[in-house]
Amino acid sequence: MTGFTCETCFMNYLASLTWPYYRYDAITVGGDLDWQDKLNEHNKPFFDLCDGLFVNYTWKEKYPRDSAAAAGDRKYDVYMGIDVFGRNTFGGGKWNTNVALDLLKKDDVSTAIFAPGWIYETKQQPDFQSAQNRWWGLVEKSWDVPRSYPKRLPFYSDFDQGHGYKVSSEGLQISGDPWNNISCQSFQPMLKYTGDEVQPPVRTSINFKDDPYSGGDCVTVQGSLRQNAIFSEQLFNGGLSMEDGYVHLFYSVNAEANSDLGLSLDFSSRNKENTSILIAEDIVTFSRKKQHRLYSSYVQSDKVEPHAPDNQNWVIYRATVQSSASYTLIGINIVCTLKTSGKINSEADEDESSEEDANRSWPYHASLGHISIRNMDENTQFPSAESWVTEGKYISWSNNSNTSKLLSLKISWKLNTSHQASFMKYNIYVEKLIADSSAKASRSFLGVATVEAFYVSDLQVPDEVTSLKFIIQACGRDGSRQGLEECPKLFLVPVE
Known part of the structure; x- marks a missing residue:
């Protein structure tokens, strides 16, 4: 000093x-x-x-x-x-x-x-x-709270607040332990606290209790909705510049059988003309409700095959939206309604509908796991595993018991080319391999790095483990993740 x-x-x-x-x-x-x-x-x-x-x-x-x-x-x-x-x-x-x-x-x-x-x-x-x-x-x-959102695509948020009771990746839980890592925070939605005295019929909140799609939480809308109503709340506002062409929008939903969830995008032109596009899988359900005239047009979203087939709760949707360089994306909203059956109502049908049925309320519960908006021709390109140099430093082994050891080390990685890596974060996993080649290696999630280094402290390694395989999974700024088999790896053999 x-x-x-x-x-x-x-x-x-x-x-x-x-x-x-x-x-x-x-x-x-x-x-x-x-x-x-x-x-x-x-x-x-x-x-x-x-x-x-x-x-x-x-x-x-x-x-x-x-x-x-x-x-x-x-x-x-x-x-x-x-x-x-x-x-x-x-x-x-x-x-x-x-x-x-x-x-x-x-x-x-x-x-x-x-x-x-x-x-x-x-x-x-x-x-x-x-x-x-x-x-x-x-x-x-x-x-008030100033918010700083990107000015150009891609835009991605999984609403992560940097802590939680579990961790998920693409709809699958990868850790069941409570955690806190403030560097994992994603762009936060503009949810208003209504106060203890105010209990609205429908409430949007950050949900840490249910299984998230990514990170430690999700956005959940729950309460009761009238059959003929549409509930909407703004999640993000800003000024994302668009380009001529098309954009892909991906989002994940976990909803009860009677609950429908979509998104709407608000655009403003250079002439200050505003337009709003509703995006949903079942546009018939939304378009038959009284408030459907709030939207200038509809785009149907389609289900996407999940990267993890075991994921049964979260459904991933993709929509293609035409964009124009004369417009700016100024708002992203969550839009909710109750599912109905039948054809789109005509004006006559609406007039003849029962007021009692229209005003009847039903339970609603649906969650949004993530939002990703990217230009159609811009996909994250992940370098091959051979493009990386991985290194282990400060390796320390100590005895933990008669059946296991403790390992501490620093893992670092960098590209072996002149290009600089530009990824949002890296997920770090370890597989503990044993001599029995027929046995499936146990894979554990260790944590997240926002730089090209990660410290492992007191990792328990059973004596039957013959080698360790550390996996460094790059995550793109659009939310995409490199396949684990294509990721760079660091191998380590336990000391005797």
Whole structure:
């Protein structure tokens, strides 16, 4: 650690830094431990040499305005602290954190939120996920949440929040252990928290309990729907530029027998003309409902043979949509209705339909596992296994018991060509091979890497295992995955 004999030396050091540096409001320029709770003459010399100041969270009502005035053009580099535990923090924190946020937004400064883990650590009711959604819903209501989506295709989301109770890949569970890896987060849908007091007849939520299609969760719509109604909720908005030609849209559905689920795409032209396309397998069911006039056109989706034939719950659909360079994709929506039978209603049929039947509600439950939109002529090309160089480093074996050993190592991989790999992530598996060639090797999912390296710690290896085969599966930015047989591999023989 660098030491300084005088404050001037430290100030000179700050001025020489070439990486971002943020300072906490604790030490004054005189060298005293004295929290100022705002930007003033006692800490501004540090602020002038740093990228930002985290102000201590015991500030008073007028302090944000004073800090903004002291910062001048750099007012957004002042981060007023809020302690979620509420320890002498303005507004009291906890479920009143938005009181401080509202004031800071009005005074036009930034904020640093301390200890949002309060929700988990204090076991807020009714459960962590519900309380988490409720608390961050207060933040969103107060400040809104800026979202950054890609501007060009491909677009992919499996709604993964970077944690869960299990892990799935293409509809198959590959791990049943709870996990947390924030780097696995996918683009998040714009779901609104309705509050504990409001219980809408149909609710869209992130579902960690049911089996996901990919990652640790899925989007689930459940509740009750009227027979003649269509429920729709926006998942994403943005500005994806289209090209002349066609795009492929893939999505996965796990629905009860009476529940139908589709997607709609909202487009805007250069002339600000809007159009909406409904995509579903059973367009007859959607087009016979009263709200079908909301959509300019319909595109039928077809079932796709799953990569994993054992997957019985998730159904993958593919649709081909004509696109134009004069349009921008501005919205992706989930669209739900109850299944019906028969032909499309004519106007006369609709007028004669029973109002009682139309207003009758039935249970609805369907889940969306992923969405992938890509240009028709742009498919991810995965390098062959021979195109990669794999290496194991820092290999360490230790005895675990009389029947097994523990292995730790770093696995790294890189292309042996001049091309740089550009994949969203890598799934890492291991197969434990034994001498009996007729026995099927057990394959285990180890985790996910977002760089070309992965650390294995204390992997249990039974004594009967004669070799280990580590598999590095590349995953494209459109959600596609390389076949496991074509993936690069690293072989390792246990030590005696």
